[in-house]
Amino acid sequence: MGSTVWSMIEMTGEMEGLNIQDLSFIEWEHLDLSVAESEVVCLLGDSGSGKSLLLRAIADLIVNEGEVSLWGKRRESFSPPEWRKRVGYLAAEILWWEETVDLHFSKPLSREDLDKLNLPHDAGEWAPSRLSMGERQRLGILRMLDRSPEVLLLDEPTANLDENSSSVVEQVLLDYIGEQSAPALWVTHSKDQAGRVGHRILEMKNQSLTELDRAVLTK
Amino acid sequence: MNGAIELDFWDIGFAATIVVGLGILLAYYRLGVTRTLSIASVRLVVQLFAIGYVLKFLFAEGKLSYVAIMAVIMLIVASREIMARQKRRLKGWRSFGLGASTLFVSSFAIALFGLLVVVKPDPWYLPQYAIPLLGMIMSNTMSAISLSMDRLTSALHDNRAIIEQRLALGETSREAILPYLRDCIRTGIMPVVNSMATAGIVALPGMMTGQILAGALPTEAVKYQIIIWFFIAGGVGFGMAAALKLLEMRLFDERQRLRLDRLS
Known part of the structure; x- marks a missing residue:
């Protein structure tokens, strides 16, 4: 009887959100991590500690080994483009390659979204070279959300933004996470931000993940 | 209208003076390609004469x-x-x-x-x-x-x-x-x-x-x-x-x- 209960708990545990087991890439080995639906897990750590690599490994952009599953379905059961569409990875530096901003989107930019992020209404027609750092970043977030990802992997989404834009972006991301019940892994350098947005806070150090005490951190 | 005019070694020598002149000019202005040019010219002569004999042999044998x-x-x-x-x-x-x-x-x-x-x-x-x-x-x-x-x-x-x-x-x-x-x-x-x-x-x-x-x-x-x-x-x-x-x-x-x- 007891063992059935346990296996059921394990089962449901795996069904929830994003599950990572025994993930290894480059020098990082056997990382375990799970993010439940609507949960924001913040990731702190020095630069070079492997936070970005972890996100890229989960998105299957770099060579890695291990079990990654979403809502209980293994990564390998999706085609690579399908997996990456579901797992929205936002790089630290957003790049643009087409002639205009619009061409990077699957559907035209909505006025509402542009307004939400304080972006000009005709930004879609602009050449990317015209964008400021902050505009690149904010449009990059819209570009990621445009693919309707089920999980968010965010690499310092507010790094290039001033305080005001930063809190707007935080809110847009948290709204999306709430509406879509999306699990989110949020890399940040700011302990304040981690305390604000994270339900759990992990630190990447010496090639491993340790959970930090929220109460201590936000004091 | 049969067969080309045959060239002898003197003819090739005269043609080579053009490249030698070019080499001297390039060396004078220190453009630094003289060495490459002379190596390439020597290779051209050696390789083509060699292939000439190889082809002559191949054509004669026809195997x-x-x-x-x-x-x-x-x-x-x-x-x-x-x-x-x-x-x-x-x-x-x-x-x-x-x-x-x-x-x-x-x-x-x-x-x-x-x-x-x-x-x-x-x-x-x-x-x-x-x-x-x-x-x-x-x-x-x-x-x-x-x-x-x-x-x-x-x-x-x-x-x-x-x-x-x-x-x-x-x-x-x-x-x-x-x-x-x-x-x-x-x-x-x-x-x-x-x-x-x-x-x-x-x-x-x-x-x-x-x-x-x-x-x-x-x-x-x-x-x-x-x-x-x-x-x-x-x-x-x-x-x-x-x-x-x-x-x-x-x-x-x-x-x-x-x-x-x-x-x-």
Whole structure:
């Protein structure tokens, strides 16, 4: 009887959100991590500690080994483009390659979204070279959300933004996470931000993940 | 109208004075290519005299096995050249293997087609036809393959961050590299297309000129030149398409990840 209960708990545990087991890439080995639906897990750590690599490994952009599953379905059961569409990875530096901003989107930019992020209404027609750092970043977030990802992997989404834009972006991301019940892994350098947005806070150090005490951190 | 005027060693010597003069001029202005120019000139003389004797021997013997040996040597040298021209090579001998296999498939297939279906010498491997035909197709294909491979690896290397973001948005590896692929194919095939479009107007193609100097009727010489250009276009196009396809398969893995670590 007891063992059935346990296996059921394990089962449901795996069904929830994003599950990572025994993930290894480059020098990082056997990382375990799970993010439940609507949960924001913040990731702190020095630069070079492997936070970005972890996100890229989960998105299957770099060579890695291990079990990654979403809502209980293994990564390998999706085609690579399908997996990456579901797992929205936002790089630290957003790049643009087409002639205009619009061409990077699957559907035209909505006025509402542009307004939400304080972006000009005709930004879609602009050449990317015209964008400021902050505009690149904010449009990059819209570009990621445009693919309707089920999980968010965010690499310092507010790094290039001033305080005001930063809190707007935080809110847009948290709204999306709430509406879509999306699990989110949020890399940040700011302990304040981690305390604000994270339900759990992990630190990447010496090639491993340790959970930090929220109460201590936000004091 | 039979046979060209024979040149003796003095004639070649007089022609060489032009290059010697050029070398002196370049040395005077310290432009630094004199050394390369003199090495290239010496190589030209030695290699061509050597091949002259080799071909004389091959033509006299007329054996299929000798033609085949010659073809294999040409293939090895051309494949080595493809590898040497890559700024970023695949690890191990893969660049050589990739160049050799695609060069082999495209240029040998087209040369065989030309010999068996179009020109039909008797026997079909008659070295006077087989070797120049294969040589012209292979040298052009070699240039196109090496150029386009080099450009594709450089483009993927320089734009790796963009490619990764395109993949992250759910594009397939093909979609993510399509602009670079298009650019490479263009670069590889444009020299041939341009030469075809200007043939006879701006320049008289080398082979045709040679035939005319040797006493052939210009109206006959152009026919050969036309089929040769079609063969070259085919060899270049098919060879390059195969090489780029194999390179793409090597630089992305089964999970469509960009694998620049496979370059040395």
